[in-house]
Amino acid sequence: MISRDAGNGPAVLMVLGSCISLQVGAASAAQLFPTMGSAGVTLLRLLVAAAVLLIATRPHLRRWTWRQWMAVVAFGLCLAGMNASFYAAIARIPLGAAVTIEFLGPLVLAAVLSRRMRDLGWVLLAAAGVVLLGLAAHAGAGSGLDRIGVAFALLAGVFWAGYILTSARVGAAVPGQGGLAVALAVGSLALVPVGAAGAAAAIGRPDLLLLGAVTGLLASVVPYTLELSALRRLTPSVFGVLLSLEPAIAALAGWLLLDQPLGAREAAAVALVVLASIGSTTFAQRPAGSDPPAPPTDVGQAPPAVEKQVPQLS
Template identity: 40%
Template sequence: MEKITAILCLLIAMFSIQGGASFAKQLFPALGPEATTFLRVWISALILLAIYQPWKHKFSKQALQAVALYGISLGAMNLLFYLSLERIPLGIAVALEFTGPLAVATFASKRLLDVMWALLAALGIVLILPHSDFSQSIDIVGVLFALAAGAFWGLYIIFGKKLGSHIKGGSATAMGMLVAALTVTPTSVSSLHFADYTGYIWLMALAVAILSSALPYSLEMIALRRIPSKTFGVLMSLEPAIAALMGLIFLSEKLSGIQLAAIVCVMGASCGSSLTSRSAEVPPQT
């Protein structure tokens, strides 16, 4: 029963994250990706700080340095992902972003099998790139933004593991989210016009923050305590498909057959890497 509960929590978390991303994209016409990132990350940070209250604890200089690196990578990942989402469909953006964790797994391994999964993911990227035979072209700048977001997701994983050795639990995420909020602020200031924001915009921003960070983080922590990390990683491989479904339902984003095949390649690479890795784990994408 506990395993079933954990799987349900993880599935709800993934639908929540991608639902939040689809709501965020609906804010882009009014706010733009930079201001949307600002509101999402700052609201998330304030919620997590209120819940975990990290100021009640004392942290070493090394721990604070780890928080800074973790938070900067988290902020850059969120900003670059939203910049990509402005230009390309949600399902494709998520699939491309998954290359970050795959790259970390590949570089950490010396086995030929892991290189094979990386090549499968690379095939997915090639299929996504603009080509004369495609039935629907893709914005190359959006692709580059998504790949860059994936690179920072990879750094987020690396720095998150280092941070975990200094600070445990939600305090680490709360402090990291605060640094992420500070990181995205300079690029967002010129896009902010608080006096023009309606109640609807503030409610949507709150929904994005809760759906994209606070709720899925809590659910993923429940899942991680009840199922093996390898099972967690395999289930996380479903996220690009869920993103494509959310994009279709909420954003009317229809993908071509080749684009869907590209997403399947990335999902297959992620699932295969999780199944065959000695320490398969894809940390939550907060």
């Protein structure tokens, strides 16, 4: 096994590469929205990710207990809700704004679980950033962020919190990565009623199928692989701090790839949320005198304040 003290440089690059891949995947997905709709793109993305991981993991489903199935189904439903809500949000508001607002979900969950005033302070700091983001959008466009888009981003944050809790249960109940693969399949099935019509638009369109496949790989498979490798080398606190940069990376991706505005106020708002996430992760409560916890070996076991492994886009 590789020591967490060895190879930190490459591990840091893996996490940053994961964040970049995730947001480039989101930007690629946005290009499909006019043709397939956000639900159709979400369904296609989860199908690609599920197919790749099912082939790679080949889970032994017949050996699973009822308890394991219940945990995986709950995880899959949270995956579906998180991804569908997030894509519905970025169809209406800038990518950086959606990720920034969505981060309130895990931050609030971390504060609730810790019950410490300091963690509540991080949530309030992040909330101040979101308010500043709204004010910046109102000043720039005259009408502010689309309210439905903001609502979807907040809903994605709620599902992200649920994702944290359910993924931890799957990580404890199902060995290996088969739980994630099946959860992605469950999430895909849950989205069929709302996304099938949009995904069907890709049938007979190699260009759409290719872009959808690239989106699934960039937004799910590549980040998952990189993060799992990084977690073997980094402590959870360092891993969490690096993931906290995601709103900033999302804002840059939206600016560079989607020509979405990124002014001083937007940058300041993102910075506040990033600072809140870093603070929540860095000062996570640990028993006095204890060593940092071992890195997670399964999806869903990273620090709650920043957990958002692969299937996210969420």
